Amino acid sequence: MNFIELFQQYAPSFIDALGLTVRLTIVSLVFASILGIVFGMFKVSSNKILNFIATIYIDIIRGTPLLVQVFIMYFGVAGSILQPMGMNWNDFGGGFTAGVVALSLNAGAYMAEIVRGGIESVDRGQMEAARSLGLTYGKAMRKVILPQAIRTMLPSIINQFIISLKDTSLISAIGLRELTFNSKIISANESADVMSIYLIAAVYYLVICTILSKVANVLERRMSYGK
Amino acid sequence: MESKVKVRGLIKSFGSLEVLKGMDVEVADGEVVCLIGPSGSGKSTFLRCLNRLESITGGDVEIDGFNITDKETDINKVRENIGMVFQHFNLFPHKTVIENIMMAPVELKKMTTEEAKTTGLSLLQEVGLSDKADVYPAQLSGGQKQRVAIARALAMHPDIMLFDEPTSALDPEMVGEVLNVMKQLAKNGMTMVVVTHEMGFAREVADRIIFMDGGYIVEQGTPEEVLAHPKEERTINFLNQVL
Numbered sequence: 055m056n057f058i059e060l061f062q063q064y065a066p067s068f069i070d071a072l073g074l075t076v077r078l079t080i081v082s083l084v085f086a087s088i089l090g091i092v093f094g095m096f097k098v099s100s101n102k103i104l105n106f107i108a109t110i111y112i113d114i115i116r117g118t119p120l121l122v123q124v125f126i127m128y129f130g131v132a133g134s135i136l137q138p139m140g141m142n143w144n145d146f147g148g149g150f151t152a153g154v155v156a157l158s159l160n161a162g163a164y165m166a167e168i169v170r171g172g173i174e175s176v177d178r179g180q181m182e183a184a185r186s187l188g189l190t191y192g193k194a195m196r197k198v199i200l201p202q203a204i205r206t207m208l209p210s211i212i213n214q215f216i217i218s219l220k221d222t223s224l225i226s227a228i229g230l231r232e233l234t235f236n237s238k239i240i241s242a243n244e245s246a247d248v249m250s251i252y253l254i255a256a257v258y259y260l261v262i263c264t265i266l267s268k269v270a271n272v273l274e275r276r277m278s279y280g281k
Numbered sequence: 282m283e284s285k286v287k288v289r290g291l292i293k294s295f296g297s298l299e300v301l302k303g304m305d306v307e308v309a310d311g312e313v314v315c316l317i318g319p320s321g322s323g324k325s326t327f328l329r330c331l332n333r334l335e336s337i338t339g340g341d342v343e344i345d346g347f348n349i350t351d352k353e354t355d356i357n358k359v360r361e362n363i364g365m366v367f368q369h370f371n372l373f374p375h376k377t378v379i380e381n382i383m384m385a386p387v388e389l390k391k392m393t394t395e396e397a398k399t400t401g402l403s404l405l406q407e408v409g410l411s412d413k414a415d416v417y418p419a420q421l422s423g424g425q426k427q428r429v430a431i432a433r434a435l436a437m438h439p440d441i442m443l444f445d446e447p448t449s450a451l452d453p454e455m456v457g458e459v460l461n462v463m464k465q466l467a468k469n470g471m472t473m474v475v476v477t478h479e480m481g482f483a484r485e486v487a488d489r490i491i492f493m494d495g496g497y498i499v500e501q502g503t504p505e506e507v508l509a510h511p512k513e514e515r516t517i518n519f520l521n522q523v524l
Contacts, residue, residue, distance in 0.1 A: 182334055183371035183430075187385035187437060188361035197388060201375050 057250045064240055064254065071236035072258050078153055078222045078232060083215055085158035090165025095195070097170040108166060115163035120156070121224050127156040128228040153225040161218045168210045172203035205277050212270035216263050223259075233258055283310045285345060285441050285472045286331060292339035293326055300326050302496040303340065308441075313473045315483040318493035319519055324476045327493070328443050331474065332356075332363045345440055361389060364434030368446040370426040372418040372433070378405070379414040382433045391437065404432040408462050424455030428462055435466075442466065444475040480524060484508055492516045 055063070096108035115123070128149060136142050143152050176199050184194035226235030237255040241248045286308035293301040300323045308314050316324040329335040330342060337350050347359050373381050382401035386392040392400065405411050408428040418426055427447055434442060444463065448456045460482050467473055467486050477483055483490055483504060490507040492500045492515075500513045508524075511517050 177369075177371070179367060179369055179371035180373065183365075183367060183373070185357075186332055186334060186360060186363070186365035187434070188357050188389050189385060190357055193388060197384065198373055202373075205375075 055247060055250075057253065060244070060247055060250050061254055061257075064251070067236060067240065068233065068254060068258060071231055071233045072262075074150075074230060075219070075222050075232040075258075076262070078150070078157065078225060078230070079215075079219045082154050082157035082161060082222075083218055085154070086161035086165050086214075086218065089158060089162025090169050093162065093166035094169025094173065097166060098173045112163045112166055115160055120160050120221055121227060123160055124153065124156040124224055124228060127159075128152040149225070149228045149230045153222075153228060153230055157218060157221060157225070160221070161214060164214050164217075165211070168207050168214060169203070171210070172207035173199055175206045176202045205274075208270065208274055208277065212267060216266055219263060219266070220259060284308065284343075285310050285312075286474065287343040288331075288340070289343075290340035291327070291330060291337065291342060293323070293330055293335060294338045300496055301330070301338075304496075304498060306491065306498070308472060308474060311470045311472055312488045313467045313471075313475065313486055315487040315490050316474065316476045316493060317478070317480070317483060317490060317519075318499075322493045323496045324493050325445050328445050328474060328476050331441075331443055332360050332365060334365075361385075361391070361437050362440045364431075364437060364439035364442040366427070366430050366434055366442065366444045366447045368449050370418075370423070370430045370450075372426055372430055374418050377415050377417055378410070378421070378429050381418070381429060382436045385433070386436050389437075397436065400436055401432070404435050405429075407435075407465070408432050409458070422455060423451045424458045427451065427455075427459045431459075431462055431466075441472045441474070444473065444477070446476050446478065448477070448479055478523065480508065480520075492519065494519070 093108040093111055096104040097112075099105055128143065131152070132143050136145070143149060146152075173195075180198050180202065181194055184198040185191070189197065222232055223234035225232055226238065229235065231239065233255045237251050241251040244251055284307045286306065288304055288306040291301055291304040291306075292299065304323075304327060306314075306327075316327065318324050326335055330337050331344065333342075333349050333356050340350070342349050344359055345362055347354050349356060349359055372378075373384070376384065379398065379401050382404060383394070383397040386397040386400065387394055402411065402414060405414055408431060410425060410428055410432070413421065413425065413429070418429070421429065431447075447463070448459050451459065456479070460479060463473070463475070463482070464486055475483075475487070485504075487504050489501060490504050491498055492507055492511075492513070494515050500507055500511060500516045507516065508520065511520060
């Protein structure tokens with residue numbers, strides 16, 4: 055069979071798998087964004103304890119491979135925490151939840167660094183001007199600093215979104231039938247066309263990543279002001 | 282007369298470097314005080330201590346009767362009554378001119394959006410920029426930016442205005458327009474503390490000039506006393522260099 059025929063034959067299965075990849079990505083990125091903002095704020099805070107907590111979190115995540123984090127979350131947590139309590143991952147939504155937790159924690163750490171960098175890129179005078187008007191630290195952050203920081207952060211955030219999307223392929227290792235694992239299962243039956251099957255997966259990844267970066271370009275243009 | 286600003290024994294250190302070495306200053310209601318002195322003398326640091334943009338190492342600072350060195354004092358409330366204008370304007374670049382002016386009054390619930398807009402537009406008229414309400418700061422000249430910054434500070438109806446070298450970052454031809462706005466403000470009875478290198482402005486507008494050097498007040502008095510008849514060696518040397 056040629057590539058096109060294979061593509062058509064396995065389209066339903068790949069579209070299901072794509073759905074799972076996209077769900078994993080979206081849910082993880084929502085949590086990662088929240089983690090990123092919280093720990094990014096911790097990082098720029100003058101409170102030494104919050105600062106320390108954020109530093110530890112970021113260092114641990116950045117210093118270990120995502121695949122190991124996924125295994126710790128799935129096999130490690132199941133064996134050492136859930137099992138002694140008479141439970142397993144299926145009581146919490148199965149591998150999907152484990153995968154989302156691992157991906158969120160991972161992307162959250164990188165997002166925190168992006169948020170820190172964005173906030174620090176805003177001139178100090180902006181915070182001073184906002185505070186001198188009587189705004190609290192929190193209000194000055196929300197109304198003055200973050201709206202400006204987001205512009206600097208946007209390219210890096212989108213970059214991280216694309217990385218996280220591709221990182222979902224590692225979730226195949228805990229048996230979730232997303233794009234990569236789907237290809238692996240199909241190629242077991244189509245041993246003559248392994249190349250084509252993985253190329254099909256690559257095409258799906260390429261298409262959604264390209265869409266994502268185009269959307270990013272539009273957003274970036276919309277967010278420029280008065281220039 | 283009632284004192285708007287009362288500073289007693291103000292000390293400010295950055296690490297082991299003592300920048301202010303015990304300052305005593307009182308500013309009366311409606312008084313215009315200009316701080317002059319060589320760079321590094323502590324003028325700007327002193328000004329920034331008055332609204333606690335710099336943490337205060339020692340001594341007392343009382344603004345409008347509130348001791349801002351006291352931890353119990355809500356500094357944000359006190360700051361609402363102290364306007365500050367910076368050397369580099371520090372306008373919010375993501376907001377239009379009118380939004381810059383309206384933000385604090387609306388956020389701090391001093392005014393409704395409509396009231397803030399009306400106030401903002403009339404302040405823009407006062408500083409001669411009625412036609413710039415809807416443009417972004419990036420489209421303004423330095424002098425225009427600084428006039429917007431003054432309008433933004435005035436929108437909170439402050440009792441005191443602090444100016445930190447408001448004309449130092451401006452092209453020479455734009456200095457006048459900003460000084461004129463400040464003169465008008467002084468004429469209307471605003472209490473002002475101004476760090477400046479504009480000796481002409483200080484001579485014309487100030488009720489009192491304070492000459493600082495090395496973290497101390499070296500000499501103070503009317504413009505006539507300090508600028509025309511300085512008594513201290515250091516004041517004389519400084520004035521010889523700048524005049």
